[in-house]
Amino acid sequence: MHGSLSKEALTAGESIFPNAARMLEQALAEARAGLAESGIPIGAAIYNSSGGLIASGRNRRVQNGDPSLHAETDAFRNAGRQRTYHDLILVTTLAPCWYCSGLVRQFGFRIVIVGESRNFQGGVDWLRSFGVSVIDLDSGECASLLADYIREYPEIWNEDIGAE
Numbered sequence: 427m428h429g430s431l432s433k434e435a436l437t438a439g440e441s442i443f444p445n446a447a448r449m450l451e452q453a454l455a456e457a458r459a460g461l462a463e464s465g466i467p468i469g470a471a472i473y474n475s476s477g478g479l480i481a482s483g484r485n486r487r488v489q490n491g492d493p494s495l496h497a498e499t500d501a502f503r504n505a506g507r508q509r510t511y512h513d514l515i516l517v518t519t520l521a522p523c524w525y526c527s528g529l530v531r532q533f534g535f536r537i538v539i540v541g542e543s544r545n546f547q548g549g550v551d552w553l554r555s556f557g558v559s560v561i562d563l564d565s566g567e568c569a570s571l572l573a574d575y576i577r578e579y580p581e582i583w584n585e586d587i588g589a590e
């Protein structure tokens with residue numbers, strides 16, 4: 427029953443919704459940890475379809491001097507090798523950028539939970555156009571955490587999203 431659940435994944439967006447806020451908490455904890463390290467406060471987590479945590483991560487551009495360590499890619503790497511991503515859930519405090527949306531598409535995640543898309547819309551519409559179920563929780567906490575950071579460090583934020 428697992429394996430290919432294209433139809434199920436779409437409706438799964440509904441059934442996992444009660445757990446979505448709890449899943450977002452883990453990503454938020456990562457974002458706060460990043461801020462405490464003077465990093466960009468964006469966190470992510472990967473869950474299995476039963477709601478079990480596989481891995482989490484955070485943006486560590488500043489901490490590690492590594493521009494490829496977005497929250498999503500950090501969580502993705504921390505999850506190690508997975509046989510398939512079709513039934514895994516990617517949770518992130520911010521709508522995924524093009525780079526991370528590409529990761530979602532490349533590895534076949536079908537459900538993405540985003541904390542907010544007010545600060546940055548990223549590839550949300552693009553992912554949805556491929557049938558990825560993107561659930562936007564529009565969390566005020568996620569939005570203000572990052573908005574405060576952007577206000578204080580606009581140049582680091584622009585660097586992170588490749589804007590000049």
Ligand SMILES: [Zn+2]
Pocket residue numbers: 496497498522523524525526527
């Ligand atoms: Zn990204």
